[in-house]
Amino acid sequence: xxxxxxxxxxxxxxxxxxxxxxxxxxxxxxxxxxxxxxxxxxxxxxxxxxxxxxxxxxxxxxxxxxxxxxxxxxxxxxxxxxxxxxxxxxxxxxxxxxxxxxxxx
Numbered sequence: 061x062x063x064x065x066x067x068x069x070x071x072x073x074x075x076x077x078x079x080x081x082x083x084x085x086x087x088x089x090x091x092x093x094x095x096x097x098x099x100x101x102x103x104x105x106x107x108x109x110x111x112x113x114x115x116x117x118x119x120x121x122x123x124x125x126x127x128x129x130x131x132x133x134x135x136x137x138x139x140x141x142x143x144x145x146x147x148x149x150x151x152x153x154x155x156x157x158x159x160x161x162x163x164x165x
Contacts, residue, residue, distance in 0.1 A: 063102040067094045084146045092139040100124075100131035 071090060074080035080090055104127040108119045157163045 063099045066102070067098050070094065070098070082150055084143060087146045088139045088142045091142045092135040095138045096131050096135035099134065100127055103127070104131070 071080060071094070074090070075082075080086055104123040105120050107127070108123045109115060112119055
């Protein structure tokens with residue numbers, strides 16, 4: 061949950077600063093990179109911390125190596141799904157922001 065929260069928080073900051081656009085391709089690129097780098101970067105060593113009695117550098121490095129294929133599949137599936145749901149998702153988020161007064165018209 062923390063890893064996904066960080067990705068959302070970072071996406072919000074990048075959007076607010078104008079570094080991340082509302083285009084489908086920008087969301088796909090950000091989503092794929094964030095999933096591979098941030099989510100994988102947090103969850104791979106977390107697996108070692110939760111599963112091993114002793115934390116070693118070799119265990120952390122091997123968790124990144126062994127986790128890379130799954131991280132790549134996760135990133136590609138994120139890109140795939142964002143490609144198809146980015147526009148409806150943005151529309152729904154815009155309606156929610158207006159409905160609850162999070163932004164002014």
